[in-house]
Amino acid sequence: MSSIIDMTRLSKSEETLGNGISDTRIKGYPKGYPELAAFMESDPGFGILRRFNHLHLRNLLYMQEELTSMDRRLYEIDASETDELNNMTRPGDENVDRKVLMTEIRVKLREYGTVLPR
Missing domain, CATH: 1.10.287 (Helix Hairpins)
Incomplete structure (x- = not known):
């Protein structure tokens, strides 16, 4: 099963995500919330959270x-x-x-x- 991060990657061989964000900033985190949190942290525009x-x-x-x-x-x-x-x-x-x-x-x-x- 692919993660949210994998779906946003251009390809496994490319080193950056769509917005030029380094893939290495996200690698190494376990799948799930740890990886999602790393992805959200990688760009200020990704850190959208509900305020409730x-x-x-x-x-x-x-x-x-x-x-x-x-x-x-x-x-x-x-x-x-x-x-x-x-x-x-x-x-x-x-x-x-x-x-x-x-x-x-x-x-x-x-x-x-x-x-x-x-």
Whole structure:
């Protein structure tokens, strides 16, 4: 079975591919993805990859919903505290639910920030 690279070669005896790309830059790589990656690397025009923008946006929307839910839970915890001083997250905070939730929020915000387009 011929590979994608073999199909683009002018002939086995020729030393360059159609665009003058040296055949030696691709030789030596195993058939399949290694050879295809070498071929794609051989010319800037060959390195076309999908960005999966739709999936990235779906992921961001899902993460926003998770953060919105966490924000709502934090508000409910804060609203359940009648004393103003109890509504502050601080060392020694006695509300374990708030402390655990704030840690989860911190992790999720960090994750969200890394995937958010700049």
